[in-house]
């Protein structure tokens with residue numbers, strides 16, 4: 001018998017991460033890394049005080065009402081559009097995410113994806129692997145330049161700023177951005193970043209980088225109308241969330257030559273990918289791996305555990321989204 005609180009690790013993670021939890025809690029871990037339905041998750045959460053999740057598990061009022069013992073929901077992702085934070089707060093459930101630790105790794109990937117898209121790296125590799133490379137020619141897989149081109153960033157949080165720094169300092173790119181709030185001048189100046197209206201951003205972009213968090217207001221923020229504003233030579237790279245871009249409209253724009261190419265790490269309805277994107281020649285597709293370096297995935301996982309331990313042991317979770325719930329006496 002043990003009186004340790006019970007926690008659920010909803011997806012497979014590093015063994016030592018689970019071991020850290022075992023020192024404090026009775027732990028059940030999804031070692032088979034099955035993707036559970038919400039009903040299966042609810043079933044496994046019975047009697048649990050805390051849960052370690054990823055960006056894939058949906059935590060909403062229905063789940064919370066079915067799991068009244070739950071006190072802490074800690075995700076190893078920075079994005080938390082899968083969690084109804086107000087519903088958690090209303091029930092006194094602490095929520096945390098995992099910011100900062102993935103910023104530089106995700107910015108590296110966004111930049112790499114943008115470069116691969118501009119310089120047609122995967123398209124040319126597929127051509128080579130198919131055995132079609134017979135001779136050199138002057139315009140074979142000629143793409144667009146990255147250095148000196150206008151870097152347009154939609155969303156200018158931590159990751160957007162890290163991408164701006166790479167573009168401005170490393171590649172001499174003029175940087176424009178659109179965000180609800182403007183950066184303080186002392187932050188914008190070293191990034192060479194200038195705030196512009198969204199339509200101007202789209203019109204001037206040589207390379208558009210989308211890093212805005214998903215929210216209902218951001219749904220299809222880039223759709224047919226927005227794509228039509230872009231230069232035919234421009235590229236679009238999305239490392240934010242599926243749903244920010246209208247994938248059907250993007251597939252049409254890529255086929256029609258409205259824009260030159262796209263680099264996509266996130267998709268509407270992933271892991272399904274729109275058939276028009278799969279069929280497109282001028283698109284680089286990756287399976288939501290922007291934060292996937294081993295050190296960063298470890299840091300994200302350990303940060304979720306730091307939060308879970310603190311939340312259930314009377315400590316201060318380092319990256320709580322609703323820390324105010326800890327000051328409330330239990331109902």
Ligand code: 8YV
Pocket residue numbers: 054055056076077078079080102288290291292
């Ligand atoms: C994660 C992400 O890999 O942190 C995020 O918001 O999108 C990625 O870094 C993913 O969400 C984990 O499920």
